[in-house]
Amino acid sequence: MTAIFYCLDNDILLKLATLDLFDETLELLNTNYSQVRILGTFKYKFGKPKKRRRGNKSQNYNLEKALEIAGNLTEISNENMNPLLHKKILKLGVFTEDNGRKIDEGEATLIAYLNEINQQRESGYLLTGDKNCLRGLATPEFAEIVEPLKGKILCLEQLILGNIRLHGFDFVKNKVYDYLYCDTNLKCIFGYSQKLPETQVIHSLINEIRTLNQQTSNLLSPKFSC
Numbered sequence: 001m002t003a004i005f006y007c008l009d010n011d012i013l014l015k016l017a018t019l020d021l022f023d024e025t026l027e028l029l030n031t032n033y034s035q036v037r038i039l040g041t042f043k044y045k046f047g048k049p050k051k052r053r054r055g056n057k058s059q060n061y062n063l064e065k066a067l068e069i070a071g072n073l074t075e076i077s078n079e080n081m082n083p084l085l086h087k088k089i090l091k092l093g094v095f096t097e098d099n100g101r102k103i104d105e106g107e108a109t110l111i112a113y114l115n116e117i118n119q120q121r122e123s124g125y126l127l128t129g130d131k132n133c134l135r136g137l138a139t140p141e142f143a144e145i146v147e148p149l150k151g152k153i154l155c156l157e158q159l160i161l162g163n164i165r166l167h168g169f170d171f172v173k174n175k176v177y178d179y180l181y182c183d184t185n186l187k188c189i190f191g192y193s194q195k196l197p198e199t200q201v202i203h204s205l206i207n208e209i210r211t212l213n214q215q216t217s218n219l220l221s222p223k224f225s226c
Helices: 010-018 022-028 042-046 063-070 083-092 105-117 131-137 140-149 156-167 169-178 184-190 198-215
Strands: 004-008 036-039 074-076 123-128 153-155
Touching: 004 010, 004 105, 010 022, 010 036, 010 042, 010 063, 010 123, 010 156, 022 156, 036 105, 042 063, 074 105, 083 105, 083 140, 105 123, 105 140, 131 140, 131 153, 131 198, 153 156, 156 169, 156 184, 156 198, 169 184, 169 198, 184 198
Parallel strands: 004 036, 004 123, 036 074, 123 153
Antiparallel strands: none
């Protein structure tokens, strides 16, 4: 039987924890903590007390909850992936004025790890809140690298839509409105000056998913897309 793993980038872990939708998302994916992987650097990056400066994005998240969840998850280290592929991804993803893309070390680690396990018997999915990274991957230089990941990437909007389908609009809406500040896109979709109705929210989520899928050459999973 093929093992299924779900790898989370820092952004999606922070947002699902803050929205208090992490356990519900595991239920949505029919999985559990033992099948989830995160970056080994997460607890070091967000576990240290930081000065609350204006513009500090960490203020937008429930770090205590995210760290509690992270403590129960398996970490991905450099030993879990192909170092040569990791280095290649970083080189291809470097920011330039021409292409504008930027893939950081953590994202490169996740991509290298998933590339490797998806070529074996296991099946790995990437859960991400970083749309710029996904757009950066949708270039000819990355075509061979991302081929094993096609259809195995889930964005935040897909997970929100899936949770609405599973748990109901009111359940998800109440959680999202408590922490709208953690994601600018969700703030627009759900409405911050005026709460928007279910039909409009779902329509906006689907449009966002479809647009991102077009921009990323169909990298997204077909799950929770309509």
